[in-house]
Amino acid sequence: MNFVWLVNRLRSMSPAEIAWRVQEQALRKAAKGRLDRWDRYDPTGSEAPRMPGLLASLESAAPQLRLAVQLAAERILSGQFSALGVTWPEFNWQNGFPETIWTLDPVTGKHWPGADAFSFDIGYRHAKDYGDIKYAWEYHRLQFLQPVAAHYALSRNKDALVFIEAAIESWFAHNPPYRGIGWNSGIELGLRAISLLFVSSCCGSDLSLETRKRIRLILVSHLAWMRRFPSGYSSANNHLIAECAGEFLIALCMPELPDASAVLAKSGHILEREADKQILSDGVGAEQSPTYGAFTAEFLLLCACMARNAGRPLAASVDQALLRYARFVSWVTLRDATTPQICDDDEGRVITLAEAEHCYPASVSAAIWGYLGLDAEGAVPAHPTLRDSVFSSCTETASMPQGVRVFEAGGYSVFRGKITNKDALVVFDHGPLGYLSIAAHGHADALAWLLYVNDRPLLVDPGTYLYHSGGVWRDWFRGTAAHNTLRLGGRDQSIISGAFNWSHKANARLIEQADGEHPAFLACHDGYLKEFGLLHERSICVLGSSIRVLDRLVGDRKPPLVEMSYQLAPAAIARIEDNSVFVSLEDEPVLRIAFPDNGRLAVIVGAGPDQGGWVSNRFGTKEPAPRIVWTTDNFPAEAVTEFHIP
Structure with a gap:
């Protein structure tokens, strides 16, 4: 048994659970040579x-x-x-x-x-x-x-x-x-x-x-x-x-x-x-x-x-x-x-x-x-x-929901509607890391969001790839840098301590939400509060032809190196021009992302497990996909990123 894994696993258990696990191990040992025959x-x-x-x-x-x-x-x-x-x-x-x-x-x-x-x-x-x-x-x-x-x-x-x-x-x-x-x-x-x-x-x-x-x-x-x-x-x-x-x-x-x-x-x-x-x-x-x-x-x-x-x-x-x-x-x-x-x-x-x-x-x-x-x-x-x-499954498709829906307990805000006369789906994640103390299947993705336009994926989640044999790749696909959110000081919001465990969990919550002509959501998480003294706040506002994302780091300490990532779908092509990234699908322009002007832009495709640029659409497989990375060591009081849909 891996000693590090055991220590980290024990840290996620209560004293009552540890006692229960000891009893379970005794029952397992007792089964050997006694219950392992069909005639029993x-x-x-x-x-x-x-x-x-x-x-x-x-x-x-x-x-x-x-x-x-x-x-x-x-x-x-x-x-x-x-x-x-x-x-x-x-x-x-x-x-x-x-x-x-x-x-x-x-x-x-x-x-x-x-x-x-x-x-x-x-x-x-x-x-x-x-x-x-x-x-x-x-x-x-x-x-x-x-x-x-x-x-x-x-x-x-x-x-x-x-x-x-x-x-x-x-x-x-x-x-x-x-x-x-x-x-x-x-x-x-x-x-x-x-x-x-x-x-x-x-x-x-x-x-x-x-x-x-x-x-x-x-x-x-x-x-x-x-x-x-x-x-x-x-x-x-x-x-x-x-x-x-x-x-x-x-x-x-x-x-x-x-x-x-x-x-x-x-x-x-x-x-x-x-x-x-x-x-x-x-x-x-x-x-x-x-x-x-x-x-x-x-x-x-x-x-x-x-x-x-x-x-x-x-x-x-x-x-x-x-x-x-x-x-x-x-x-x-x-x-x-x-x-x-x-x-x-x-x-x-x-x-x-x-x-x-x-x-x-x-x-x-x-x-x-x-x-x-x-x-x-x-x-x-x-x-x-x-x-x-x-x-006897239902076989008739109904009309698609439209408007805004907040799933407060699960931590998702959803917008379905028109942007520049195109159907758009926005999913904003401000929920818990996962279920129970180990949050086994969660990812460090607080305040990440997804974007689909005319049912085509643009900004996506990277997927799963592998479990037990994934190693550093398992960590990458669960980590903050692989998701559409901010990473500070090269650290994840929630700290991985095993393939299905975490030693520190970010807490996210929705602060407010507005309906009307320009739906908006404001949420925050405390994943960087302990180490950097900073709370990450993000608002997403849906406008007539664009989506405005405003990021703030709230606290009295200077932010360390900040990395803002956006993972595109594998079919997307990304081109940098000045402080913008132009995204196309099959030679059709589908998105222009205007980043704040005081950072450095890069597009990474198919790199190693320290830089990413991959999407796993099926378990055990991964394919190259553009990952946009904006970095700065001088994060502004309010960082505004505009997503224009032509």
């Missing part, structure tokens, strides 16, 4: 567990969705699997799934420890030579079985059934309890359980007796694991919801289990509680990321839908939280149903066709509208997804 678990029966109503919903799918399911299944049955921007090596599954597929990192080509290693002895957080554990975990989620199972339910394709049984047999044989990387993290177990329940619901008694027993054994062992090692305290974020969703659905679909009623009651209560904690009062996800908000909402939505289908619905507060999230998404979604990326996004999905999905928040939002029986607000995706069949 009783599958209690041989029936195929079914999610209520799922098969009927799938069978009523529209022709376009049926075709999408067929194409996705045929791709997987041909031996192709892609995720997180990477394609796994093809193999002939009819000869059996190779043992090595469960340990492979498709990027490095190396293999993680397998069944010969106790899962909790594998230091995946610091084993960068192997690669990023997320890639191997992605295959262990068994989500590639979902479209194949749906295809079987709709077509009775025999190859699909044989494929499913071969995959489950292989996973069962090579991943016994608590052995290998498939058992490290509760969120992985929760997602895998949902995939197996989906398969079982689609295929039912057509699965062989042996496969049904294996599914039940895996589900029972997963339930025991998740109940034994729940995420708590600073880790009680989307991981907790994933675990409780897995527990809830297993208990709902397997009521014959001895503790099913108790598990259902407890996990249901936690889901109801966490819905109000992790979807804030204005609909923003507590993790500060629209995609992580969608991930959380999809878990809740699946549980709420299945519970309703079973005649034992969750509390009405869950539906209300889902509605809040859907309405937030409608305000930050573009006409093509894409959503600006903000903070982390690891492309996690719950119900999926196992293919790249570029409109995830809007897709979950459309599913929420359908589940609630309401007309959509804003854009919905044109391309169908598997979740559309489960929730």
Whole structure:
């Protein structure tokens, strides 16, 4: 274990959490050699567990969705699997799934420890030579079985059934309890359980007796694991919801289990509680990321839908939280149903066709509208997804919201309207760094803002790139310099102390907001107060043909070197002329940025992790993109930057 990481992690814990972690470690050690065999678990029966109503919903799918399911299944049955921007090596599954597929990192080509290693002895957080554990975990989620199972339910394709049984047999044989990387993290177990329940619901008694027993054994062992090692305290974020969703659905679909009623009651209560904690009062996800908000909402939505289908619905507060999230998404979604990326996004999905999905928040939002029986607000995706069949997603795009909307709890101010007769979207971030004490998926982006004109990205968030194996690149993509805000003295507003941790967090707040002919927002953050004695204030005012940004550093100390950054979209071209930067897309002038005249301007493209100039539109990938940097060691009392839209 990395000592520095451990010290920083301990600093983010309360004494109660440290005591709880010690107990957790004792439980982990006690499991070794005692719980790591299939014969320690009783599958209690041989029936195929079914999610209520799922098969009927799938069978009523529209022709376009049926075709999408067929194409996705045929791709997987041909031996192709892609995720997180990477394609796994093809193999002939009819000869059996190779043992090595469960340990492979498709990027490095190396293999993680397998069944010969106790899962909790594998230091995946610091084993960068192997690669990023997320890639191997992605295959262990068994989500590639979902479209194949749906295809079987709709077509009775025999190859699909044989494929499913071969995959489950292989996973069962090579991943016994608590052995290998498939058992490290509760969120992985929760997602895998949902995939197996989906398969079982689609295929039912057509699965062989042996496969049904294996599914039940895996589900029972997963339930025991998740109940034994729940995420708590600073880790009680989307991981907790994933675990409780897995527990809830297993208990709902397997009521014959001895503790099913108790598990259902407890996990249901936690889901109801966490819905109000992790979807804030204005609909923003507590993790500060629209995609992580969608991930959380999809878990809740699946549980709420299945519970309703079973005649034992969750509390009405869950539906209300889902509605809040859907309405937030409608305000930050573009006409093509894409959503600006903000903070982390690891492309996690719950119900999926196992293919790249570029409109995830809007897709979950459309599913929420359908589940609630309401007309959509804003854009919905044109391309169908598997979740559309489960929730009867809304397919009709509504008119886009217009005007100003402040999401005060989540910390976003949004303007949608005309600038120089062009449709503009402005998103101003004045919210918290992230959720709970570690703010795991937040970025140091206080007072950053995004700009889209005619639905084309201009000023953007840099994205995520990598998690555990990211190293200095992980730090860059989370750091202040990569975002559209100010950095002082070469320091971040919030101080990184690990890939998912912070030692110091900036506090941001909205001071005032004005509607009317020229909407304006004023906010501040204290990230530089301790070290430099300065508070950063920023106002954004939307004018008829431009946006005026005014930055002030409030305090009685002279500012150090100030760096103002603006990250452009990869397709943009930037040219400096005097104190202005001219931005074009496909030879069309789209923006002129006039900076204060007492600084130095530079455009950086595709440099190292100390200068940036990159945007990551998908996990694990990055592409060069112009980063505009204005620096000065003589910051004025008020620095005005004008963004003219021709």
